[in-house]
Amino acid sequence: MEDMEAKEPRRTGTRLCCLxxxxxxxxxxxxxxxxxxxxxxxxxxxxxxxxxxxxxxLFNPGERIAIGASGGKDSTVLAYVLSELNxxxxxxxxxxxxxxxxxxxxxxxxxLETVKRNEVQYGLPLKIVSYKDLYGWTMDEIVKMIGLKNxxxxxxxxxxxxxxxxxxxxxxxxxxxxHNVDDIAETVLLNILRGDIARLSRxxxxxxxxDGPIPRCKPFKYTYExxxxxxxxxxRLDYFSTECIxxxxxxxxxxxxxxKDLERMRPRAILDIIKSGENFxxxxxxxxPEQGTCERCGYISSQKWCKACVLLEGLNRGLPKLGxxxxxxxxxxxxKDTRQSSRTKQIESKSCGTLDF
Amino acid sequence: xxxxxxxxxxxxxxxDSVKIHNVNVNPENGAAKLIMKDLLAWVRANLIKERxxxxxxxxxxxxxxLVLVNDCDWELSGQLDTTLEEKDNVVFISTLHGx
Numbered sequence: 062m063e064d065m066e067a068k069e070p071r072r073t074g075t076r077l078c079c080l081x082x083x084x085x086x087x088x089x090x091x092x093x094x095x096x097x098x099x100x101x102x103x104x105x106x107x108x109x110x111x112x113x114x115x116x117x118x119l120f121n122p123g124e125r126i127a128i129g130a131s132g133g134k135d136s137t138v139l140a141y142v143l144s145e146l147n148x149x150x151x152x153x154x155x156x157x158x159x160x161x162x163x164x165x166x167x168x169x170x171x172x173l174e175t176v177k178r179n180e181v182q183y184g185l186p187l188k189i190v191s192y193k194d195l196y197g198w199t200m201d202e203i204v205k206m207i208g209l210k211n212x213x214x215x216x217x218x219x220x221x222x223x224x225x226x227x228x229x230x231x232x233x234x235x236x237x238x239x240h241n242v243d244d245i246a247e248t249v250l251l252n253i254l255r256g257d258i259a260r261l262s263r264x265x266x267x268x269x270x271x272d273g274p275i276p277r278c279k280p281f282k283y284t285y286e287x288x289x290x291x292x293x294x295x296x297r298l299d300y301f302s303t304e305c306i307x308x309x310x311x312x313x314x315x316x317x318x319x320x321k322d323l324e325r326m327r328p329r330a331i332l333d334i335i336k337s338g339e340n341f342x343x344x345x346x347x348x349x350p351e352q353g354t355c356e357r358c359g360y361i362s363s364q365k366w367c368k369a370c371v372l373l374e375g376l377n378r379g380l381p382k383l384g385x386x387x388x389x390x391x392x393x394x395x396x397k398d399t400r401q402s403s404r405t406k407q408i409e410s411k412s413c414g415t416l417d418f
Numbered sequence: 419x420x421x422x423x424x425x426x427x428x429x430x431x432x433x434d435s436v437k438i439h440n441v442n443v444n445p446e447n448g449a450a451k452l453i454m455k456d457l458l459a460w461v462r463a464n465l466i467k468e469r470x471x472x473x474x475x476x477x478x479x480x481x482x483x484l485v486l487v488n489d490c491d492w493e494l495s496g497q498l499d500t501t502l503e504e505k506d507n508v509v510f511i512s513t514l515h516g517x
Binding site: 076 | 511
């Protein structure tokens with residue numbers, strides 16, 4: 062009875078890498094369930110991202126590329142891998158780090174220190190744009206005024222635009238973000254739950270905003286969060302990992318937990334959600350919002366004013382509820398706003414705006 | 419049994435912001451060996467100071483937390499059934515915090 066048990070390779074160090082068959086396996090890949098060693102892992106991890114970049118023609122030689130850098134695991138690994146691949150495969154890219162300072166004491170100020178270290182470690186020039194400079198408000202000030210409800214909506218809308226403005230200042234051709242396959246699966250589910258057909262159909266695209274001034278792309282579209290964190294751990298990359306102090310994160314949190322539960326049972330489920338998202342066909346009778354430009358600031362908008370301008374107008378007039386929920390524009394009036402608020406509650410806060418699509 | 423436990427990716431916040439803990443854990447009730455399942459129960463009782471639900475779900479770690487025993491993914495060594503030995507190094511990293 063003891064003997065039978067002893068045959069089971071219980072201890073680490075007994076299994077060999079299924080790729081090189083020489084070194085001891087260090088992790089199980091969620092995508093393939095392969096057991097591979099550290100060295101082979103680095104190689105397949107980096108080469109898969111290279112394939113995604115090449116197959117989807119994400120970059121052209123000579124382009125200037127901004128990496129949206131928060132100091133967190135995803136953008137840190139992205140900055141590291143992209144500068145590595147740029148050298149190794151002669152992409153001929155000029156890479157920059159672009160960070161947004163939302164003005165959140167005890168959170169963003171700390172994570173920006175990480176980005177400043179990354180600037181030195183990877184030798185990439187860093188540009189920081191702040192909400193205070195762009196909008197006249199820090200998130201600390203906004204939360205003081207509006208409280209802890211809907212604050213993620215402000216932050217998400219402002220960040221999206223701040224990244225575009227920063228990218229314009231850097232005169233880059235494209236912006237890359239560290240969104241990974243887990244993030245995208247989560248967003249597919251959330252867009253289904255919200256009935257947000259416009260976002261559902263574009264959230265799985267590897268490149269978006271090609272019609273706008275600065276296209277965005279996601280080289281980690283097929284990269285598992287587990288592998289990103291393992292890579293950062295094995296390579297001892299310097300990243301920051303604290304939850305935003307203002308993020309209630311409830312709705313997205315549930316979706317995230319659901320996806321992690323699925324992953325434990327069947328890791329492929331995450332890629333399959335992406336596949337489902339990609340293959341949804343939007344019926345032709347579904348009314349899609351038309352893209353135009355904001356009359357006030359010129360930013361892309363499907364309404365008269367862009368969301369950031371509406372929110373900002375609310376803040377500056379002391380009516381922070383303006384623009385919250387699905388009632389849009391200024392013409393709605395405040396009375397209508399309050400009447401609508403109960404009906405639109407479920408979609409009003411896009412909890413935790415770091416993941417904007 | 420002497421073990422080194424490391425918490426990262428934000429999990430250190432659950433144990434007084436201390437990342438590395440050198441601990442002494444022994445099998446209970448005369449059991450011959452210590453397995454990961456026992457260690458998790460011990461960690462929950464002795465090291466986690468707040469929000470234990472951020473660390474555990476049922477008798478395992480919360481999905482989305484990576485575990486490495488001597489720098490090897492615990493999915494290769496039997497997860498909860500992994501046997502621990504003297505001077506082992508166990509790392510817990512959350513993947514659930516900000517990106």
